[in-house]
Amino acid sequence: MSTYPNTKNTIGTIQELVTIPSPSGNTETVISYVENALKETGYEMGRNRKGGLIVTIPGKDSSKHRMLTAHVDTLGAMVKEIKSNGRLKLSMIGGFRWNAVEGEYCEIETASGKKFSGTILMHQTSVHVYKDAGEAKRDEKNIEVRIDEVVWNQEEVRALGIEVGDFVSFDPRVEVTDSGFIKSRHLDDKASVGILLELIKNVSQEGIELPYTTHFLISNNEEIGYGGNSNIPSETVEYLAVDMGAIGDGQSTDEYTVSICAKDSSGPYHYAFRQHLVDLAKSNEIQYKVDIYPYYGSDASAAIRAGHDIIHGLIGAGIDASHAYERTHETSLYHTEKLLYHYIQSEMVE
Known part of the structure; x- marks a missing residue:
């Protein structure tokens, strides 16, 4: 049967x-x-x-x-700009809101196939530094990727092989619960x-x-x-x-x-x-x-x-x-x- x-x-x-x-x-x-x-x-x-x-x-x-x-x-993103401080600005792929991915882990894939992990954050994340951390607009100007590599500037990021146009994917964080739910991006x-x-x-x-x-x-x-x-x-x-x-x-x-x-x-x-x-x-x-x-x-x-x-x-x-x-x-x-x-x-x- x-x-x-x-x-x-x-x-x-x-x-x-x-x-x-x-x-x-x-x-x-x-x-x-x-x-x-x-x-x-x-x-x-x-x-x-x-x-x-x-x-x-x-x-x-x-x-x-x-x-x-x-x-x-x-949904996902592309590297739009490599900032002078070594962080990345993003361009959206698909229709979502930046607040929906704020704080999410991500992966940057270079044209040569290398992959680097990172975190999607507001530039004004630290409440100990930025008075407007909670009120600052969640948009492409303020959202950035913190790469999990020791990089201080554009040159060091590019030395990793990361360039404008590289794809950025979001960590799905998939989980299945005993109660029958599956939750994931x-x-x-x-x-x-x-x-x-x-x-x-x-x-x-x-x-x-x-x-x-x-x-x-x-x-x-x-x-x-x-x-x-x-x-x-x-x-x-x-x-x-x-x-x-x-x-x-x-x-x-x-x-x-x-x-x-x-x-x-x-x-x-x-x-x-x-x-x-x-x-x-x-x-x-x-x-x-x-x-x-x-x-x-x-x-x-x-x-x-x-x-x-x-x-x-x-x-x-x-x-x-x-x-x-x-x-x-x-x-x-x-x-x-x-x-x-x-x-x-x-x-x-x-």
């Missing part, structure tokens, strides 16, 4: 994924990890020119296709990537024949707006982004159910598709919430903007504190996996 969904396996996969640095623009290592993890399935795999990975499972009907996507790129969207990896493996191991040819795109530019907007086969009818459900005041999404998005900043998602996902949840005892994310965009909305004639939808596990130190619960992962399992075996929306 199949034990899928097995959230213990999924959480283990997510733990491995979040520990691989992959800010948008520097995702080769994590894409290779995903590729290697799926080799035993024997499914056709290939990369697009942007570096994303496309996995294809043949279905009974090859005239109509489905595509599911999750993104493996994360970059659950957006490595939680979904972990879910899709386990789903694809299960289809292979159980020998499940899907009703339609189904593609899985592990995209690598979503955080900067264009991860899943290309390489969509012309036969594709349904396009489902698997991303996070955003939690906060006024939201119905929580950490214990699968979130089905009705609308985000791009506008409404396809109504009949959304209702199909709701019906699948109801008929398979899947706990779900329908929600609207006011400041959000997905690979599916990027695909629509690019002009693809598709039916688009968005679901995901509920993630607390998005774009900061995030958290979800194993039950949310479970219900998301279960909905995807039933969706890929369902009939298409008419």
Whole structure:
């Protein structure tokens, strides 16, 4: 008897994924990890020119296709300037707030592949020196990286090999609690990537024949707006982004159910598709919430903007504190996996 969904396996996969640095623009290592993890399935795999990975499972009907996507790129930064005192100024990759990474450990990766640790701090951190330590604005002018090397000036930093344009990634600090929570940076969207990896493996191991040819795109530019907007086969009818459900005041999404998005900043998602996902949840005892994310965009909305004639939808596990130190619960992962399992075996929306 199949034990899928097995959230213990999924959480283990997510733990491995979040520990691989992959800010948008520097995702080769994590894409290779995903590729290697799926080799035993024997499914056709290939990369697009942007570096994303496309996995294809043949279905009974090859005239109509489905595509599911999750993104493996994360928030991060680049070295913007090497200061005269040997510290680094940063330029953001993705949409977050500087206060969300203040005090975080980070890693600087040079063009030659060398890696150095550091800490993201306010210039005015010491309350014993700076009267405005608490009030100073958290912005690119005041935030800097303290490198864990003996350096006093620009020249000594450059002697390490660090230069403008080097990628900076944030320490995920992943932890799994006895109460079933996984908390970490970059659950957006490595939680979904972990879910899709386990789903694809299960289809292979159980020998499940899907009703339609189904593609899985592990995209690598979503955080900067264009991860899943290309390489969509012309036969594709349904396009489902698997991303996070955003939690906060006024939201119905929580950490214990699968979130089905009705609308985000791009506008409404396809109504009949959304209702199909709701019906699948109801008929398979899947706990779900329908929600609207006011400041959000997905690979599916990027695909629509690019002009693809598709039916688009968005679901995901509920993630607390998005774009900061995030958290979800194993039950949310479970219900998301279960909905995807039933969706890929369902009939298409008419």
